[in-house]
Amino acid sequence: MWIIEVLGFGQQGWGGLLIAGALMTLCVTIVALLLGAVLGTMVAWAKLSGNRVLSALGNTYTTVFRGVPELLIIYLIYFGGSGAVTAIGRYLGYEGFLGLPSFAAGALAVGIISGAYQAEVYRGAFLAIPKGELEAAEAIGMHRGLRFRRIIAPQVLRFAIPGIGNVWQLSLKDSALVSVTGLADLMRTSQVAAGSTRQYFLFFIAGGCLYLVLTSLSDRLFNRAERRANRSMPSSLGHA
Amino acid sequence: MDFVFIFQTMKTLLAAVPMTLALFFLSIFFGGLLALLIVWMRVAKNPILRNFAKGYIFVFRGSPLLIQMFLVFYGLGQFGFIRYSFLWPFLREPFVCAVLSLALCTAGYTAEIFRGGLRAVSVKEIEAARSIGMSGFLLVRRIIGPIAFRHALPAYSTEIVMMVKSTALASLVTVWEVTGVAQRLISQTYRTMEVFLCAAAIYLILNFLILQAMALLEHRLSQHRRAVPRLP
Amino acid sequence: MVHEHSADPAAATVNRLSVRNIRKKFGSLEVLRGISLEAHDGDVISILGSSGSGKSTFLRCINLLEIADEGEIWVDGEHINMVRKHGRNVPASSKQVDHIRAELGMVFQSFNLWSHMTILQNLIEGPVHVLKRPRAECIAEAEALLEKVGIAEKRHAYPAHLSGGQQQRAAIARSLAMKPKVMLFDEPTSALDPELVGEVLRVMRSLAEEGMTMLVVTHEMNFARDVSNRVVFMREGLIDCDGSPAEMFSGATSPAFRQFIGNFRG
Ligand SMILES: Nc1ncnc2c1ncn2[C@@H]1O[C@H](COP(=O)(O)OP(=O)(O)O)[C@@H](O)[C@H]1O
Ligand SMILES: [Mg+2]
Numbered sequence: 186m187w188i189i190e191v192l193g194f195g196q197q198g199w200g201g202l203l204i205a206g207a208l209m210t211l212c213v214t215i216v217a218l219l220l221g222a223v224l225g226t227m228v229a230w231a232k233l234s235g236n237r238v239l240s241a242l243g244n245t246y247t248t249v250f251r252g253v254p255e256l257l258i259i260y261l262i263y264f265g266g267s268g269a270v271t272a273i274g275r276y277l278g279y280e281g282f283l284g285l286p287s288f289a290a291g292a293l294a295v296g297i298i299s300g301a302y303q304a305e306v307y308r309g310a311f312l313a314i315p316k317g318e319l320e321a322a323e324a325i326g327m328h329r330g331l332r333f334r335r336i337i338a339p340q341v342l343r344f345a346i347p348g349i350g351n352v353w354q355l356s357l358k359d360s361a362l363v364s365v366t367g368l369a370d371l372m373r374t375s376q377v378a379a380g381s382t383r384q385y386f387l388f389f390i391a392g393g394c395l396y397l398v399l400t401s402l403s404d405r406l407f408n409r410a411e412r413r414a415n416r417s418m419p420s421s422l423g424h425a
Numbered sequence: 426m427d428f429v430f431i432f433q434t435m436k437t438l439l440a441a442v443p444m445t446l447a448l449f450f451l452s453i454f455f456g457g458l459l460a461l462l463i464v465w466m467r468v469a470k471n472p473i474l475r476n477f478a479k480g481y482i483f484v485f486r487g488s489p490l491l492i493q494m495f496l497v498f499y500g501l502g503q504f505g506f507i508r509y510s511f512l513w514p515f516l517r518e519p520f521v522c523a524v525l526s527l528a529l530c531t532a533g534y535t536a537e538i539f540r541g542g543l544r545a546v547s548v549k550e551i552e553a554a555r556s557i558g559m560s561g562f563l564l565v566r567r568i569i570g571p572i573a574f575r576h577a578l579p580a581y582s583t584e585i586v587m588m589v590k591s592t593a594l595a596s597l598v599t600v601w602e603v604t605g606v607a608q609r610l611i612s613q614t615y616r617t618m619e620v621f622l623c624a625a626a627i628y629l630i631l632n633f634l635i636l637q638a639m640a641l642l643e644h645r646l647s648q649h650r651r652a653v654p655r656l657p
Numbered sequence: 658m659v660h661e662h663s664a665d666p667a668a669a670t671v672n673r674l675s676v677r678n679i680r681k682k683f684g685s686l687e688v689l690r691g692i693s694l695e696a697h698d699g700d701v702i703s704i705l706g707s708s709g710s711g712k713s714t715f716l717r718c719i720n721l722l723e724i725a726d727e728g729e730i731w732v733d734g735e736h737i738n739m740v741r742k743h744g745r746n747v748p749a750s751s752k753q754v755d756h757i758r759a760e761l762g763m764v765f766q767s768f769n770l771w772s773h774m775t776i777l778q779n780l781i782e783g784p785v786h787v788l789k790r791p792r793a794e795c796i797a798e799a800e801a802l803l804e805k806v807g808i809a810e811k812r813h814a815y816p817a818h819l820s821g822g823q824q825q826r827a828a829i830a831r832s833l834a835m836k837p838k839v840m841l842f843d844e845p846t847s848a849l850d851p852e853l854v855g856e857v858l859r860v861m862r863s864l865a866e867e868g869m870t871m872l873v874v875t876h877e878m879n880f881a882r883d884v885s886n887r888v889v890f891m892r893e894g895l896i897d898c899d900g901s902p903a904e905m906f907s908g909a910t911s912p913a914f915r916q917f918i919g920n921f922r923g
Binding site for chain 2: 831
């Protein structure tokens with residue numbers, strides 16, 4: 186039963202490392218999603234601002250980071266970021282190469298991509314708010330900040346949950362590309378295990394299954410969140 | 426700005442564009458055909474076919490393309506019956522592996538998109554076709570297929586742009602397309618930003634052209650939804 | 658006047674349409690409880706009845722869009738073959754089903770034109786692809802039909818660009834393009850604005866005058882009285898009474914029918 190041995194948690198087993206890799210994948214994706222939420226909100230706001238320069242900047246951001254291969258963006262952040270860090274090091278008197286930590290580079294790259302997709306989600310969600318509700322808020326004298334906090338934000342979040350779920354799934358899969366920087370995520374660990382045992386098929390299947398566990402569990406989570414968010418509006422989004 | 430360097434970089438990268446395009450068109454073509462098969466199984470009455478299609482879609486949409494590509498590239502050669510089959514001369518080619526895994530993956534996504542299109546076909550239009558004696562493949566070819574495809578087109582355009590980007594992964598199994606060449610240039614010159622901008626420009630132009638073509642197709646296929654009729 | 662069963666099978670072969678003792682259940686709901694009807698060449702039969710009495714289901718059973726659990730149907734003398742499966746009828750041959758449907762024209766309440774095709778394309782779709790006739794010939798015939806229903810200038814427009822009345826006339830032309838032996842109409846004017854009803858009824862009336870065999874489910878009492886040569890009143894899945902328009906509207910009919918038309922007179 187060599188399969189149990191190599192996949193298990195014993196001395197010869199890769200089980201523990203694979204689980205650790207899966208957790209690393211989860212961490213990268215969570216950080217990237219949060220970063221993407223901040224970037225996405227800003228970009229969505231820029232695109233909706235009505236200001237020509239801002240909306241052009243916002244459009245450029247979403248076009249570039251949704252249109253260029255993820256791998257290329259990871260290279261940009263990893264190599265470009267390392268170059269920048271080295272330059273700063275040299276300025277501070279340190280000679281030699283300084284690398285950007287691969288976790289930071291990976292989370293940043295996936296976060297930037299995620300931000301481009303989240304921007305579109307938030308923009309769509311904002312536009313889905315019935316205009317009458319915004320006017321009603323204005324009519325009872327809510328000022329801008331209050332309107333955003335009490336009317337816009339909760340509604341946008343509600344409309345955005347399915348979209349955020351999709352972006353999360355996308356980021357989870359994009360995070361596998363971070364393995365090219367050497368970060369010991371699930372992809373990288375499967376690759377190392379496959380290479381050193383020569384059991385390529387087995388380990389890529391095992392890694393793939395763990396990814397399926399991650400995507401299907403998070404899918405369930407988002408579905409539940411969507412149902413909760415729509416509790417007060419049973420008919421507004423049709424069937425559950 | 427070092428225009429000489431940018432010009433050189435652009436030249437090197439453009440030489441890799443045919444490879445990117447070959448990966449793209451072949452995988453879209455075979456992936457599309459496979460998607461039709463999967464969606465046919467997905468809506469079949471037979472529970473074995475239906476569940477197989479469900480499983481296929483779940484697996485290929487739920488896991489990263491990179492791991493699928495490595496599975497095909499490194500994993501298949503592990504089996505004697507593949508190594509010694511007539512297919513091996515093809516399957517050991519990185520290019521074939523890349524196209525195979527890209528096509529398998531996009532088929533999962535595309536099948537779901539086509540199924541969404543199918544759901545948009547109104548029962549009444551199908552009934553009208555049945556009432557004049559259409560059934561089976563004729564009904565699918567003349568009525569259900571065209572209506573479903575029109576509804577699926579916007580989502581399918583998005584998937585196509587995703588596929589342009591996905592071809593970049595082929596560089597990780599040693600196929601020298603644009604992103605792979607860009608990575609090599611970066612590690613040779615350390616001029617990340619310039620190389621990135623050149624490569625990004627190439628991808629954005631490709632996307633633009635492909636989306637324009639899709640928009641044209643959509644425009645031609647959606648005359649029936651526009652307000653003003655085209656005069657004969 | 659109570660409906661009589663025509664027991665002579667030979668009669669069935671000369672009729673355009675014969676239906677014998679059709680029954681249909683949806684789950685436990687018995688929608689048709691034994692309906693028989695004969696239509697001779699050139700008959701225009703109006704089928705009246707309140708909503709839910711099974712009129713649509715009856716037409717759909719004739720056109721095999723629903724399969725009656727029991728009963729027999731002849732179209733132009735051809736018997737539709739059924740086999741028994743789990744105590745209900747199932748068509749023996751799907752080829753025959755397609756062929757019978759091609760011989761019966763069906764006009765729906767909601768037109769059901771194919772939205773992605775122009776009007777002309779809608780008309781030639783069946784002749785070209787089901788009947789496999791030469792395209793040029795089909796186009797010529799289709800244009801003549803469009804002329805006849807009065808929308809020739811709309812032949813290159815899409816259904817969404819037509820008014821309801823024009824769409825319904827196009828749908829009638831689409832059925833006629835198949836050269837059907839019998840036309841079935843299921844409330845063809847019920848989805849139309851009142852001012853558009855007339856144009857559709859005029860087309861139907863001229864069809865009747867040309868001798869087309871027609872079964873028309875309708876709420877248009879004037880059409881039933883003036884155009885049809887027979888009126889059938891359905892109630893709870895049965896034919897309650899039938900007869901010539903003169904007999905039916907003279908008042909000497911069943912109390913249920915008198916009440917039904919009373920509601921229409923207001
Ligand atoms: N496909 C179906 N499934 C279940 N019930 C149906 C179906 N079609 C019709 N019915 C029921 O059969 C009854 C008769 O319907 P229908 O033939 O449409 O009546 P009508 O056309 O006279 O208004 C109605 O009670 C309707 O709800
Ligand atoms: Mg009805």
